[in-house]
Amino acid sequence: MKFYMPVKVFDERDAVIKHFGEAGSLGRKALIVTGKGSAFSNGSYDDVTAALKKEGIGFLTFSEVEENPSTETIFTAGGKYRSEGIDFVIGIGGGSPMDAAKAIALVLKHPEADLDYLYDASKDSSALPVVCVPTTCGTGSEVTGVSVLTRHDKKTKMSMVHKVFPVFAFIDGKYLSRSPHPLMVNSSVDALSHLIESVINTKADDYVKMTAYAGLKMWSGTKEVLTGEKAVGEEECSCLMRSSCMAGMSIAQSGTSIPHALSYPVTYDMGTPHGRAVGYFLPGFLSAAPEKERDELLKLSGFSGLQEFSSFIDKVFDGFRIPENELLRSYEAVKNNPVKMNSASFRVDEDILKNIVYYYSDAKSTESLF
Numbered sequence: 001m002k003f004y005m006p007v008k009v010f011d012e013r014d015a016v017i018k019h020f021g022e023a024g025s026l027g028r029k030a031l032i033v034t035g036k037g038s039a040f041s042n043g044s045y046d047d048v049t050a051a052l053k054k055e056g057i058g059f060l061t062f063s064e065v066e067e068n069p070s071t072e073t074i075f076t077a078g079g080k081y082r083s084e085g086i087d088f089v090i091g092i093g094g095g096s097p098m099d100a101a102k103a104i105a106l107v108l109k110h111p112e113a114d115l116d117y118l119y120d121a122s123k124d125s126s127a128l129p130v131v132c133v134p135t136t137c138g139t140g141s142e143v144t145g146v147s148v149l150t151r152h153d154k155k156t157k158m159s160m161v162h163k164v165f166p167v168f169a170f171i172d173g174k175y176l177s178r179s180p181h182p183l184m185v186n187s188s189v190d191a192l193s194h195l196i197e198s199v200i201n202t203k204a205d206d207y208v209k210m211t212a213y214a215g216l217k218m219w220s221g222t223k224e225v226l227t228g229e230k231a232v233g234e235e236e237c238s239c240l241m242r243s244s245c246m247a248g249m250s251i252a253q254s255g256t257s258i259p260h261a262l263s264y265p266v267t268y269d270m271g272t273p274h275g276r277a278v279g280y281f282l283p284g285f286l287s288a289a290p291e292k293e294r295d296e297l298l299k300l301s302g303f304s305g306l307q308e309f310s311s312f313i314d315k316v317f318d319g320f321r322i323p324e325n326e327l328l329r330s331y332e333a334v335k336n337n338p339v340k341m342n343s344a345s346f347r348v349d350e351d352i353l354k355n356i357v358y359y360y361s362d363a364k365s366t367e368s369l370f
């Protein structure tokens with residue numbers, strides 16, 4: 001067994017303000033990588049820049065990271081800041097800016113890198129140091145080495161092969177409390193999926209279960225917030241962000257499985273938010289899993305069984321359905337990906353994959369597709 005988690009995590013209110021001084025050891029000039037909006041309104045950008053000024057660290061800001069960042073964006077930033085003497089990179093926001101920060105840190109370290117470099121495991125994986133300040137509760141990217149990027153040339157999303165773990169992660173629930181409710185729902189269902197997929201996984205071991213079970217228990221206390229039955233308080237926000245962080249620690253060991261693999265074409269083609277696309281396939285995945293494992297995971301998440309969980313997904317996503325032609329594309333993509341087909345802890349053949357994909361579909365309407 002192996003458990004590798006090299007990120008120093010500070011998780012408390014005002015974590016950036018209290019502890020950013022430690023990041024001062026990373027250099028004298030930082031590049032902040034963020035999206036166009038939320039970091040500037042939820043207080044995270046202000047906290048980070050105030051901390052940088054206090055430490056006397058210069059900084060530049062690249063705020064052009066789009067949702068599901070493309071490899072083109074990575075190389076735009078790489079070209080723009082190559083000659084700026086950047087010492088380290090700070091990703092602020094959800095998974096998109098944090099994943100982009102990792103890839104940009106790699107490209108800044110290797111100015112010769114091209115698109116093939118990002119996907120060539122034989123190349124040097126070293127990157128500039130990365131600091132992450134998450135503001136959503138889904139990705140867990142602050143504690144993983146993963147950087148998922150959009151490949152327009154392949155019309156899907158693909159993780160870079162190089163693992164770039166952040167050096168520091170500063171987690172503060174106050175940033176999440178200012179985020180829109182649908183974003184919170186999408187993010188936390190993504191985190192739930194990470195927790196479940198890391199356990200129903202060929203790579204799951206006792207260490208993965210340690211972080212995943214703790215994360216599931218923490219997540220279970222927040223589901224009424226997601227359905228709108230309970231108001232969002234500071235405590236709930238902290239729990240959501242902490243469960244997302246633990247989920248990140250789990251998938252950093254085991255990776256994700258079938259629901260994530262099925263979600264990528266959907267997000268690419270339809271622009272469906274990542275958590276929503278993943279969550280759509282989660283009940284089907286659980287229905288195909290061994291009963292004992294499924295029931296244990298659902299119980300830890302606070303559900304009495306699969307029926308209640310399916311209804312929960314339906315409720316928080318307002319009965320969202322993926323069109324049949326798009327489901328077929330996801331099915332074909334995963335069916336032809338042996339790594340993903342063999343990633344779950346139970347055997348997945350083509351028939352089982354169909355049942356996962358078409359869990360929410362009317363059986364009659366799908367028969368015609370095969």
Ligand SMILES: [Fe+2]
Pocket residue numbers: 138139190194260274278
């Ligand atoms: Fe995810």
